[in-house]
Amino acid sequence: MSKQAKKATSKKATAKRAKVHAEVLPAAEPAELMPEAPANATAAEPAPPPQAKAPKAKKGKTLKAPKERKMGGLTACAQILAEAKEPMSAKAMVEKAIEKGLWKSNGKTPDATVYSAIIREIAAKGKDARFRKTAPGLFAANA
Numbered sequence: 001m002s003k004q005a006k007k008a009t010s011k012k013a014t015a016k017r018a019k020v021h022a023e024v025l026p027a028a029e030p031a032e033l034m035p036e037a038p039a040n041a042t043a044a045e046p047a048p049p050p051q052a053k054a055p056k057a058k059k060g061k062t063l064k065a066p067k068e069r070k071m072g073g074l075t076a077c078a079q080i081l082a083e084a085k086e087p088m089s090a091k092a093m094v095e096k097a098i099e100k101g102l103w104k105s106n107g108k109t110p111d112a113t114v115y116s117a118i119i120r121e122i123a124a125k126g127k128d129a130r131f132r133k134t135a136p137g138l139f140a141a142n143a
Contacts, residue, residue, distance in 0.1 A: 070103075071102050071103055072103070073094070073097070073103050073105065073110065073113065073114045073117065074114065074117045074118065074121065074130075076093075076097035076102035076103035077090070077093040077094065077097055077103075077114050077118070077131075078130040078131065078141065079097075079102065080093045080096045080097050080100075080102070081093060081130075081131065081139065081140060081141040082141045084096075084141075085141075086140070087134040087135065087138040087139060087140040088138065088139065088140075089111075089137050089138055089139075090111045090112070090114045090115035090118065090137070090139070091111040093111075093114065093139075094110050094111045094114050095111075098110075115137075118131045118139055119133075127142075129142055130142055
């Protein structure tokens with residue numbers, strides 16, 4: 001639906017709602033809508049300002065120390081590759097990362113996950129990626 005069609009539809013719907021409300025609610029006279037002024041008040045006297053509520057006291061919140069973020073699989077593998085200085089497979093990188101305690105995974109195939117993430121990073125960032133593919137299934141750190 002085009003923008004013009006949507007505007008026309010919304011205008012029709014608004015007009016229809018206004019018509020329904022006009023039929024349901026009787027028209028009020030302007031004098032009926034105005035609140036009556038007290039008998040002793042004059043037009044020159046301004047009305048007293050409404051009383052403002054006292055601000056509520058805020059509860060003291062203690063700031064928590066930021067949690068230390070765990071290293072992701074891709075970052076762990078980039079670190080492993082930088083240290084290795086030779087091309088490695090995704091499976092070897094994951095095994096080293098888990099062995100060193102840099103990363104852990106509950107998945108059944110963490111190496112497939114890391115392989116896929118490396119391929120996506122290379123495709124998205126090109127020469128700026130942290131990895132480069134040297135041979136089928138082998139990756140090296142991009143210096």
